[in-house]
Amino acid sequence: MxxxxxxxxxxxxxxxxxxxxxxxxxxxxxxxxxxxxxxxxxxxxxxxxxxxxxxxxxxxxxxxxxxxxxxxxATPELLDRLSAERDRIDRQIGDMVSARDRLDTVIAAATANWRTGQRCRPE
The missing domain is CATH 1.10.1660.10 (Multidrug-efflux Transporter Regulator; Chain: A; Domain 2)
Structure with a gap:
């Protein structure tokens, strides 16, 4: 093609x-x-x-x-590098899940505040 x-x-x-x-x-x-x-x-x-x-x-x-x-x-060295890449990706996934969970907490709090008439104030 x-x-x-x-x-x-x-x-x-x-x-x-x-x-x-x-x-x-x-x-x-x-x-x-x-x-x-x-x-x-x-x-x-x-x-x-x-x-x-x-x-x-x-x-x-x-x-x-x-x-x-x-x-x-694959050589043993390449397998080690690939394993290290996989471990790095796993860490990134963990960091992203943590960031998403923090956002969920902020969204839930902001939604509750909005329903009660409270507004977020910048610090």
């Missing part, structure tokens, strides 16, 4: 796909006229890249991880 079709199917911009190529996260074959052509599996690969970026994984770590996803090969 061509770059525009991959962008549409994966829900990303053409610019993002070009960036992934620059970072060696995605590869395309070139036609004689220079057009990029991607295999059908590229959609899943782009979605995985997007998920990992959204989780805060660096492009270098993603580049190291992708061969493991494709062929299942």
């Amino acid at each position: 061509r770059i525009g079709e991959l962008a549409t199917r994966a829900g990303v911009s053409v610019r993002a796909l070009r960036y992934y190529e620059e970072q060696n996260l995605l590869a395309a074959e070139r036609s004689p006229s220079g057009q990029r052509h991607y295999p059908d599996g590229a959609v899943d690969r782009v979605r995985l890249i997007q998920q990992l970026y959204a989780a805060g994984v660096t492009s270098r770590s993603i580049a190291d991880l992708l061969p493991c996803v494709v062929d299942g090969q």
Whole structure:
């Protein structure tokens, strides 16, 4: 498939796909006229890249991880790095849950105050 079709199917911009190529996260074959052509599996690969970026994984770590996803090969060092990334994501999830819980408390208090006619005052 061509770059525009991959962008549409994966829900990303053409610019993002070009960036992934620059970072060696995605590869395309070139036609004689220079057009990029991607295999059908590229959609899943782009979605995985997007998920990992959204989780805060660096492009270098993603580049190291992708061969493991494709062929299942990993060194002990890479497994340690991946475990550390997972632990970092777990900490972020915990921090976000804590922030959400604090917001819930503030919203509940503000709602109760609003119903009784009290207003929040900036400090």
